[in-house]
Amino acid sequence: MGSNAIFLSAMSVFSRCMGPGSPSISLNALQLQKRDAVNEKVEKGLYVFESVPCACCGSLETELIAERDRYGLFFSVQLCKGCGMVYTSPRMTDAAYGEFYDNEYRPLYVGSERATDDFFAEQRNQGRRIYNFLLGAGEMRDTMKIVEVGCGAGGILDFFRGKGHSVLGIDLGSEYVAYGRDVHGLDLRVCMLSELALDFVPDLVIYSHVMEHILHPLDEMKNIANISGTETLVYIEVPGLKNIHKSYGMDVMKYYQNAHSYHFTLASLRYLMESAGFGLVSGTEYVRSIFNLKAKLAGVFDWAANGGDGVTANGGTQAYNEYNSLKNYLVWNERYRWIFPMTVSGLKQRAKRWKTRLLG
Template sequence: MLIIDRLNKILLRRLFICESPQVNLTEFQYDSIGKFQTKVNKGVYTFESISCLCGDSEGICLTERDRYCLSVSTYLCKSCGIMRTSPRLDESSLSKFYDQDYRSIYVGHSQAPDDFFEEQESHGRLIMDFLKPNFKFHENLTVFDVGCGAGGVLIPFKNLGCKVFGCDLGSQYLNRGKSIGLILEHGDIKSLDKYGKADLVILCHVLEHFPNPLEELEKIYNSITDRGYLYIELPGIFKIHRNYVNPLRFFQNAHLYHFSLSTLNFILGKAGFELVKGDENIRALYRKTDKRHLSNFFFHYY
């Protein structure tokens, strides 16, 4: 079934109109959203309009607000089925947003609380369980977590004896993991170059935040050993109703792209990775290869 046909049953019956926040917010989060909006109004944060990754500039507007009732337009590309946010914060503004505002709005704390770290650690065990049938763990493995937050996902891997390293654009949450001896860097995956190459890179709810996914995947490709793997987890567009119930909770200003497993597979193929296993939720394990898709973007998925 065509991507557009499948999404038509899920999302395209109407424009989703948000008149108030669709998630429960604390007073601190309301205050943080207000501070963010003030920066937007004063021009501290600036925006850019973008075309789809396939190059098409057209699309179906699904909503003009996100779950926080911020002004965020999300479009579904009629050519390839990828959803994108446009206009969006430009790269300079995104860097400042992640370092200054993101966690305060999305988590509700400027510093990582204990329960956040514990949830990350628990999620790390779930990732490990997903990987085990297809990935052999041993104590000499090097694991990178890109967009690691407080670093909790790395704990189960560290407990197995793996060498673990993490990086994130938000400096404040890194302090939680550093306080217990995790090696965490402020920056993107290039900040981990000094630790060598990884046997496994984890992108847990991170790829959808990249303004230029193929550029970031190129960096990741070069940071993985020749026989290395990449684990990706993100919200799949075909599971919106099941995982979010209210579709308006799905849309958020920090998510710049949204994928199905097929469109994700194709972009990963262009970056030099092949799928080992995955599902539409999306949880997916990819293997680094020496081959890349050369065909036109997504044409055979539409």
């Protein structure tokens, strides 16, 4: 089959992701109101869009694979023909996203206007999951100095503080930061990493569901390298594009979210982190991952062993390319989505819903 034939069949496979459509998750009244507010600003030209090249390989050659997100918002998702990176383009500009994060992001995504005790408790649970992942990887140490970027209300840090670590969080959402500071006494600040003056070298830096929102991820990763020592652990969690069969019921339309500018796999995240000087210590396609500078210096990285699905070594330099494996994965999910209710995770999710209904 020639590449044109693959392209045409893929286009028809993704046709349900094209054009305007209803939300693919259920939304409350506040979420619907905020979604309409975004649409109105887009239509009036208040939210400006820009086309960008691939952050991994710089290519502008792409295939369009979706035109809206799970809220039913305009959302242009591209598959890079150069390397297989999936990213959003055209996307809202820095200024438009700034406005969006101030006005619609939290209410649209969380369903409530301000930080609540429930939100904080869920963040604490996320803190426990991150802690357990680090523990499982053998990377937890006593009394670490921890910095979290995009900490929200600080629930993740609160969990680590409870384990005896010293914690500092930054976020751009002032209301959430105020909640964590005032109600829970956490050291949280409103700023970006590049504006943070640290007088210590952190032992652990956390990005939990943050990196996929950042418009210039490689710049951000270089900033992390600047504040890191060789042993500093960098924990990055993003929604893994190769995990939609496990986390999103095989439905990519539940995965796409307009605030996400990159749709990472472990390999594409690893490639960008390598470009910033980091090496992978441990990682899964979920994606949960741990990096440090030491791992890159020690050359422990082995693309052939870790990414045998299209990630290839290229004349001694390590080149990222998972175009074929990622496209096949996305096509496979589209074709076999209907079997999801009969899979083990499908049955588990149905049982959970049933139980919740009985208890509720």
